[in-house]
Amino acid sequence: MQGALxxxxxxxxxxxxxxxxxxxxxxxxxxxxxxxxxxxxAIAFGISQRKPHFSWLVFMPIFLLxxxxxxxxxxxxxxxxxxxxxxxxxxxFLFKKNEMAAVWILSVIGVxxxxxxxxxxxxxxxxxxxxxxxxxxxxxxxxxxxxxxxxSFLTVLAFAAIKKLTGHFDFLNNGQAPVIK
Amino acid sequence: xxxxxxxRSMMKLSRRKIIGFFGALAVILLLIFFGLNGWLAxxxxxxxxxxxxFLKAFxxxxxxxxNAWQVFFTLKNVIKENAALSEENSRLLQENILLKEAxxxxxxxxxRLGLNIQLPPKxxxxxxxxxxxxTEQFLLIDKGEADGLTPGLAVxxxxxxxxxxxxxxxxxxxxxxxxxxxxxxxNAFTQETRVSGVIKGxxxxxxxxxxxxxxxxxxxxxxxLTSGNEKSISQNLIIGNVADVVAKENExxxxxxxxxxxxxxxxxKLFVLIP
Numbered sequence: 001m002q003g004a005l006x007x008x009x010x011x012x013x014x015x016x017x018x019x020x021x022x023x024x025x026x027x028x029x030x031x032x033x034x035x036x037x038x039x040x041x042a043i044a045f046g047i048s049q050r051k052p053h054f055s056w057l058v059f060m061p062i063f064l065l066x067x068x069x070x071x072x073x074x075x076x077x078x079x080x081x082x083x084x085x086x087x088x089x090x091x092x093f094l095f096k097k098n099e100m101a102a103v104w105i106l107s108v109i110g111v112x113x114x115x116x117x118x119x120x121x122x123x124x125x126x127x128x129x130x131x132x133x134x135x136x137x138x139x140x141x142x143x144x145x146x147x148x149x150x151x152s153f154l155t156v157l158a159f160a161a162i163k164k165l166t167g168h169f170d171f172l173n174n175g176q177a178p179v180i181k
Numbered sequence: 182x183x184x185x186x187x188x189r190s191m192m193k194l195s196r197r198k199i200i201g202f203f204g205a206l207a208v209i210l211l212l213i214f215f216g217l218n219g220w221l222a223x224x225x226x227x228x229x230x231x232x233x234x235f236l237k238a239f240x241x242x243x244x245x246x247x248n249a250w251q252v253f254f255t256l257k258n259v260i261k262e263n264a265a266l267s268e269e270n271s272r273l274l275q276e277n278i279l280l281k282e283a284x285x286x287x288x289x290x291x292x293r294l295g296l297n298i299q300l301p302p303k304x305x306x307x308x309x310x311x312x313x314x315x316t317e318q319f320l321l322i323d324k325g326e327a328d329g330l331t332p333g334l335a336v337x338x339x340x341x342x343x344x345x346x347x348x349x350x351x352x353x354x355x356x357x358x359x360x361x362x363x364x365x366x367x368n369a370f371t372q373e374t375r376v377s378g379v380i381k382g383x384x385x386x387x388x389x390x391x392x393x394x395x396x397x398x399x400x401x402x403x404x405x406l407t408s409g410n411e412k413s414i415s416q417n418l419i420i421g422n423v424a425d426v427v428a429k430e431n432e433x434x435x436x437x438x439x440x441x442x443x444x445x446x447x448x449x450k451l452f453v454l455i456p
Binding site: 011015020025032036070072075078081085 | 242
C-alpha cells in the first residue's frame with residue numbers, strides 16, 4: 001500500500017473506532033461497565049512490542065476521545081501513555097516466561113495502571129479546581145474491578161487481532177523482531 | 182558484532198527510547214496546558230468535523246440495535262402494558278381538557294389584571310450523536326455555539342422531561358451533563374406539597390432530593406419540578422417522581438429518592454431551552 005493511502009486508511013480506522021466507542025459501546029454496558037476499545041488497542045500494541053510505522057496513530061483514538069470527553073483534555077492520553085510505556089517495558093521481562101500468562105498479566109497491569117493514574121489525575125484536578133465538571137468516575141469497587149477484568153479481556157482480544165493482522169499488513173510492524181512468535 | 186558494539190547500540194537504543202518517552206510526555210503536558218486555557222477549540226472542531234458522519238451513522242444503527250434488543254425483552258409484557266396505557270390515556274385526556282380550560286381562564290384573568298404574559302422559551306432541536314464512554318453521564322449533541330447555545334442551558338425531551346444541562350459548547354457541537362451525574366445539582370420543588378430542595382445525581386444511578394426540612398411532609402409519587410431559581414433553567418420542567426422518603430434521627434434535613442422522568446437509555450432527539 002502507498003504511504004499516503006496507508007495513513008488515510010489508518011485515520012479512517014481511528015475515526016471509526018471513536019465513533020463506535022462513543023455510540024455503540026455505551027449501549028452495550030455489562031454490569032454498568034463500558035468497554036474501552038481505544039485503551040485496549042493501545043495497551044495491546046504496548047504488549048506486542050510491535051511499533052507500527054505510524055506509531056502516533058496508536059494514540060490517535062485515545063487522543064480524539066480526549067478531545068471529546070476529556071475533563072480536562074489530556075488526562076486520558078497521559079494515563080494511557082504512562083500505562084503503555086510501563087507495559088512495553090515490562091513486556092521485555094515477562095515474555096521470557098509463559099506467553100499466554102504474560103499477555104493476561106500485562107493486560108491486567110496495563111488496564112489497572114490506566115485506571116489508577118486516571119483516577120489520581122481526576123481527583124487531583126478536582127482538588128485544584130482545574131476542571132469545571134469533573135466526572136464522577138468512581139462508582140464502587142465492584143464496578144471498578146469488573147471494569148478492569150472486562151477491559152483486560154478486550155485487551156487480550158485486541159492483542160490476538162494485532163498478532164493476526166501483522167501477518168497481513170506489513171505497515172503494522174516496523175521490522176523489529178516481534179517478541180511473540 | 183562484538184560484545185562492546187552490542188552494548189553501545191543497546192545504550193543508544195535505550196537513550197532514544199528515554200528521549201522519546203519524555204518528548205511524548207512533554208507534548209501531552211503541553212496539550213493539558215492548552216486544554217486548561219481553552220486553546221483547543223480548533224482541534225475539537227476539526228475532530229468533530231472528521232467524526233460527525235461516523236457518529237451520526239453509528240448512532241442511528243446503535244438506536245436500531247438497542248430498540249430491537251428492548252422489543253425482544255419486553256414483548257411478553259406488551260398486552261399488559263397496552264391495557265394500562267389505554268386506561269392512563271383516557272384519564273389524561275380528561276385531565277387535559279380540564280387543564281386547557283384552566284389555562285384559558287388563567288390567560289383571560291392575567292390580561293384583565295394587567296399581568297405580564299410569560300413567553301415560552303425558544304427551543305433548539307438537537308440530535309444525540311454520542312455518549313460519554315466512561316460513565317455514560319455526558320451526551321454529545323449536534324448543535325453548538327453557531328445555534329445560540331451557551332453553557333448552563335437546560336436540555337429536555339419532547340414532553341418537557343429534564344435531561345441535563347449544557348456544560349461545554351463548541352462551534353457545532355455541545356456536551357450535556359445528565360441530571361443523574363454526581364456533579365449535577367438543580368433547584369427543585371414538589372408539585373403538590375410545594376416543598377423546595379436540591380436535586381442531585383448519585384453516581385449516575387439515581388436522583389436524590391436533598392435539603393428537605395424534617396418538618397415538611399412530601400408524598401410518595403409526587404412530581405418534582407424545577408424551581409426556576411437558576412437563571413438559565415426555566416420553571417416547571419419535569420424532573421421525576423418521589424419514590425421514597427428517607428429521614429434519619431437527629432438530622433435537620435431529610436432526603437427523597439427520585440425516579441427520573443426521562444429514559445436516559447433511549448435519548449435520540451432533545452430540545453435545548455433558551456430562556
